Amino acid sequence: MSSNAFGKLLTVTTFGESHGPAIGCVVDGCPPGLTLDAEEFRHDLERRATGRSRYTSQRHEADEVEILSGVYEGRTTGTPIALLIRNTNQRSKDYGDIVQTFRPGHADYTYWQKYGIRDPRGGGRSSARETTMRVAAGVIAKKWLAEHHGVRVRGYMGQIGDITPDAFDWDAVEQNPFFWPAADQVPALETYINALRKSGDSVGARVNVVADGVPPGWGEPIYGKLDGELASALMSINAVKGVEIGDGFAAVSQHGSEHRDEMSLDGFASNHAGGILGGISSGQPVTASIVLKPTSSILVPGHSVNLAGEPTEVVTKGRHDPCVGIRATPIAEAMVALVLMDQALRHRAQCGDVGVVEPRITS
Amino acid sequence: MSSNAFGKLLTVTTFGESHGPAIGCVVDGCPPGLTLDAEEFRHDLERRATGRSRYTSQRHEADEVEILSGVYEGRTTGTPIALLIRNTNQRSKDYGDIVQTFRPGHADYTYWQKYGIRDPRGGGRSSARETTMRVAAGVIAKKWLAEHHGVRVRGYMGQIGDITPDAFDWDAVEQNPFFWPAADQVPALETYINALRKSGDSVGARVNVVADGVPPGWGEPIYGKLDGELASALMSINAVKGVEIGDGFAAVSQHGSEHRDEMSLDGFASNHAGGILGGISSGQPVTASIVLKPTSSILVPGHSVNLAGEPTEVVTKGRHDPCVGIRATPIAEAMVALVLMDQALRHRAQCGDVGVVEPRITS
Amino acid sequence: MSSNAFGKLLTVTTFGESHGPAIGCVVDGCPPGLTLDAEEFRHDLERRATGRSRYTSQRHEADEVEILSGVYEGRTTGTPIALLIRNTNQRSKDYGDIVQTFRPGHADYTYWQKYGIRDPRGGGRSSARETTMRVAAGVIAKKWLAEHHGVRVRGYMGQIGDITPDAFDWDAVEQNPFFWPAADQVPALETYINALRKSGDSVGARVNVVADGVPPGWGEPIYGKLDGELASALMSINAVKGVEIGDGFAAVSQHGSEHRDEMSLDGFASNHAGGILGGISSGQPVTASIVLKPTSSILVPGHSVNLAGEPTEVVTKGRHDPCVGIRATPIAEAMVALVLMDQALRHRAQCGDVGVVEPRITS
Amino acid sequence: MSSNAFGKLLTVTTFGESHGPAIGCVVDGCPPGLTLDAEEFRHDLERRATGRSRYTSQRHEADEVEILSGVYEGRTTGTPIALLIRNTNQRSKDYGDIVQTFRPGHADYTYWQKYGIRDPRGGGRSSARETTMRVAAGVIAKKWLAEHHGVRVRGYMGQIGDITPDAFDWDAVEQNPFFWPAADQVPALETYINALRKSGDSVGARVNVVADGVPPGWGEPIYGKLDGELASALMSINAVKGVEIGDGFAAVSQHGSEHRDEMSLDGFASNHAGGILGGISSGQPVTASIVLKPTSSILVPGHSVNLAGEPTEVVTKGRHDPCVGIRATPIAEAMVALVLMDQALRHRAQCGDVGVVEPRITS
Secondary structure: OOOOEEOOOOEEEEEEOOOOOEEEEEEEOOOOOOEOOHHHHHHHHHHHOHHHOOOOOOOOOOOOOEEOOOEEOOEEOOOOEEEEEEOOOOOHHHHHHHOOEOOOOOOHHHHHHHHOOOOOHHHHHHOHHHHHHHHHHHHHHHHHHHHHHOOEEEEEEEEEOOEOOOOOOHHHHOOOOOOOOOHHHHHHHHHHHHHHHHHOOOEOEEEEEEEEOOOOOOOEOOOEOHHHHHHHHHHOOOOEEEEEEOOHHHHHHOEHHHHOOOEEOOEEOOOOOOOEEOOEEOOOOEEEEEEEOOOOOOOOOEEEEEOOOOEEEEOOOOOOOOOOOOOHHHHHHHHHHHHHHHHHHHHHHHHOOOOOOOOOOOO | OOOOEEOOOOEEEEEEOOOOOEEEEEEEOOOOOOEOOHHHHHHHHHHHOHHHOOOOOOOOOOOOOEEOOOEEOOEEOOOOEEEEEEOOOOOHHHHHHHOOEOOOOOOHHHHHHHHOOOOOHHHHHHOHHHHHHHHHHHHHHHHHHHHHHOOEEEEEEEEEOOEOOOOOOHHHHOOOOOOOOOHHHHHHHHHHHHHHHHHOOOEOEEEEEEEEOOOOOOOEOOOEOHHHHHHHHHHOOOOEEEEEEOOHHHHHHOEHHHHOOOEEOOEEOOOOOOOEEOOEEOOOOEEEEEEEOOOOOOOOOEEEEEOOOOEEEEOOOOOOOOOOOOOHHHHHHHHHHHHHHHHHHHHHHHHOOOOOOOOOOOO | OOOOEEOOOOEEEEEEOOOOOEEEEEEEOOOOOOEOOHHHHHHHHHHHOHHHOOOOOOOOOOOOOEEOOOEEOOEEOOOOEEEEEEOOOOOHHHHHHHOOEOOOOOOHHHHHHHHOOOOOHHHHHHOHHHHHHHHHHHHHHHHHHHHHHOOEEEEEEEEEOOEOOOOOOHHHHOOOOOOOOOHHHHHHHHHHHHHHHHHOOOEOEEEEEEEEOOOOOOOEOOOEOHHHHHHHHHHOOOOEEEEEEOOHHHHHHOEHHHHOOOEEOOEEOOOOOOOEEOOEEOOOOEEEEEEEOOOOOOOOOEEEEEOOOOEEEEOOOOOOOOOOOOOHHHHHHHHHHHHHHHHHHHHHHHHOOOOOOOOOOOO | OOOOEEOOOOEEEEEEOOOOOEEEEEEEOOOOOOEOOHHHHHHHHHHHOHHHOOOOOOOOOOOOOEEOOOEEOOEEOOOOEEEEEEOOOOOHHHHHHHOOEOOOOOOHHHHHHHHOOOOOHHHHHHOHHHHHHHHHHHHHHHHHHHHHHOOEEEEEEEEEOOEOOOOOOHHHHOOOOOOOOOHHHHHHHHHHHHHHHHHOOOEOEEEEEEEEOOOOOOOEOOOEOHHHHHHHHHHOOOOEEEEEEOOHHHHHHOEHHHHOOOEEOOEEOOOOOOOEEOOEEOOOOEEEEEEEOOOOOOOOOEEEEEOOOOEEEEOOOOOOOOOOOOOHHHHHHHHHHHHHHHHHHHHHHHHOOOOOOOOOOOO
């Protein structure tokens, strides 16, 4: 199976380099009959776009999705859905200086070591540009999950640097450029990020994703566990260095009597597990959290070596994201949605006969 | 592909329930010519065994591995290696009371909801008993990695409850029942775990794994990234709730100027990345960390419901692990080794012609 | 994915060598709730067994299947079903002379060239012994298909040497050791096979398989076509050199006006297509045909080379099948059943919402 | 894994409908460093093109391949290679009448039954238009096989209707529009096909493919056999109803003493096996043969039903291939090349250490 594809029954294959002619994806396995229009991709792509606000990189990409296949008269036909976005704003000159240099914290050196050749323009294949297609594919998964199962997948920023939300309101999340759930902290965040930008440095971030409405029974043990699939899907996002389900690493210090979620007929008493037990959804909200490392492309000079094997100093000029984690929010949502839809189809394949099992705990 | 299998080119398929006749696995894709003897599994299986010490569950399993196929005159032949362990110490009566009850924190309820039927004896398929076969398969991967690439994969406990190591010595790790890297803390740990056991409760743990000697270039972008594969392999271990690569969640608070590992001809200046950039190994040690939730089977009563849909109280009698994380150390090592061997074979398939690429940074 | 596994959603992984300790398989993806007992494997295994009659090899294998996992209180649980058969009648001395020699028409030379090592005892992994586990796995698929979809998969001999059936009666097929559909020809076949055996030679055969009751819509275009999957499943049977669907090679000489199966409300006017159009079942019986080459292990001496690279002559002593094709009948049935069940699950995954589509042609 | 993808290590995913905006493919797993230019696709695409001669359908498609990714400065980089061809000559009006009707011998009815929706324009996804991308992907495989292993994959027509070649000359094959290996029969073939066209009917065909230079050892037993993979790859081509390896169905009537290819130090005495033993290449030429059914879209009226469930008569107007098998020659070559390259990579992954094994038979 292709290493540029993921999903077992809903398979998404992406292609394209940051500064090549185009990026795209093939979504295979989507059930027939789903209405789909190219306009529907716009909202999430704008949420992801680097030009979304001045707090992320100022490169503006007019990401126009073209549906090349798999849709007839506005509905999916069951055949592969190919999506294409032309790269229109490449400005290759910006990247001329990195052709000869391995940027610290980037994949330049490792691609070079693996392949003996690399497309250095804008990071080539290793650029976060690829995640655009994940977001596009995720739009399809979100829509199918909502229509067929009432599942809603939403993300928000859980931490930027040392700042954590002091309140939580889903409505606030989409009202500010940080996907921040506490409206009153937004001005302080602006100040913080602006200061970072001026200093030429960057900072890490945490993104949380919550999927509501997931029925019990999704997820395949042992190596197709719902949490296992979420882990690889989320870890595969550029810059992600860790994945948690439910309480995650906080469980190190917890006691069993605290962590295990007790049950009654009215539901679970808590959700430390993040809605997954034994790799299978419990009916509670599925919660996952990721950490994104601070942007490596910063104005602060860094030591490195060049292609000739000589020591050199790297300074990123031009575009610069003080916190790449911010725009990872819709990407993380997309990956969670794609995993859930894949698991929904897998569950239906094996357990399509099972029906509703009693007792079912309210959640 | 089977959900009870993992790995693309080194594929491990496991089977078996905790209290069924046997557990086993099929390891497919191992190159021919590796010497292999059934005795070689003993060491790591004993490290994993619940009877290893009084600090973990006292059930003693005499895990005798039988090699059913794939080895001829002491060497692998390239055909699938089937390994079998008979379940000899099942004591089903211990588990009689859980047949009718969904234990909080366990997969009882979710398996029931998914399949409408479950083998309740000892947790059935969701029991950590399955991980025995991961450890056995990992023995093969560790050996091949060592012989062919000089790679060494080792794990240790990074935290138990709130206790963290105050020193680090690889030699200490194998000298105590906690895989603890600081010998002087062992008596205190014994006291702590004994107190926990007496209280009938349990605690979480962190396990760290380090793979030394991994050459640059292993790992397949985009959805076959080395870190992505590690994440799903490690998250699939029972009770794991989080996975980190390198600095992991600590990166939330880091600045880019701190996190990115600068390079010189003499090597990398640091290893915040955990030896992986863009999903590909950099030549530095690969480091991963996992958290295991506290054992859910404890003596402290917990609320739940039973098969009839009535409220009930669950108390685990008999065997009880105060910290399941301890014996996860060899399991995590095995999973890391299996992922690395798989990636080594994948790299050889696609990049077998590439040869040594210059400049190569010493590490 | 393992090369010793097949099937996407119903995945069968086999292991074992002809003269190793055991052969076995892991069947993953079977829906929960199917009743299953070890006795149910007996019938088809006896149909396949070499000791079935004096017309096939006289080696008698007492193939006792042990269910190692996946079944609880007589019903499948949705977890992997591992089946094991111990090799009890190995008589390794029979094969002593072939250790140093590459038998013409066998895989001896090619395994040696691929792996640089091989288990020569009885052909090792390349022995038709492996097909025992296909038959066992096929029992599960046949049962599920019958219970859930009313599908029946049956095979018969379509040709032995130049002899073809002069009548057709399903009832006759199971009444003679040749799976021959014309009872009156059986004595002549006995004479023919006995003469072949005495001459020390062997002959090829054709096996036909028919699956009745397959509903329209099974099969996944483009590279998961029902006929494509049947082709690889059937070609993977030892000694098979060709696969046909429907009219197969006879279509070379047909005109379009003859071959295309016209339709009316009462059904298709013919079934040249073998029940598959565009890779998807049409609702007509699915028909496939295979050819098996004549046994290479014969008493007639043949030229070859030995391990030392010297010319040598090979004569097979002892057991000798004058027509290996005969016992391929239940193997071919099993492969067809496994492919169909896999496709049924795949169809349910993607098109589980579609329901009955009108107009549906009676068939 | 996607049903619109094939290959384990060299994975080709295709997308697109006959009359959609475009068709395309993603080739993943190609080793880095292969030179590749869009012009290189032209030759084989023209060989396949329907407009190649007046003996096949007169629709002319200007198939201009655009390389969207995976190539940098004229060389492959190891990242996925996406190829795109815009559909420019759709003439949808030609197909207006088939929207309401299920054409006999086509996939119209089965797609409708499977999905409950279909793109009827030109056959949609089930059109042979899709094979354009197989040919394009095959160009990459042919080139890599030639450069790295000296393998050459060539096809020719083995039979049209009842006409078989009376001579064999590779040079002749590319000198006539029928890929016919006997030059003196070409005028008679022209007469034959013209008469067929006038009669409004069509005829079946056999295509043979030969791969020279395949080293011993390629192919993975048991379910990844070289012949098994060839069978599914070739059977997946539109209109194919049978696949043979080596002597194929002729082996029914052969004796073992005739069929098995005896060996000496100077090579094999014959090649009945088609270069494959036990699923692994022997070093002899790999030979495969397929049958393609006669075109179903003919001028002769045929009975069918329409969407409303009423009886109707179907007559194909306009374009009409009297023998679709002719243009299958480059498609079959492409599929064989793709399978061989995939197997070459798989072999290198598992047996990269084995080196040259003695004794090696000259071939």
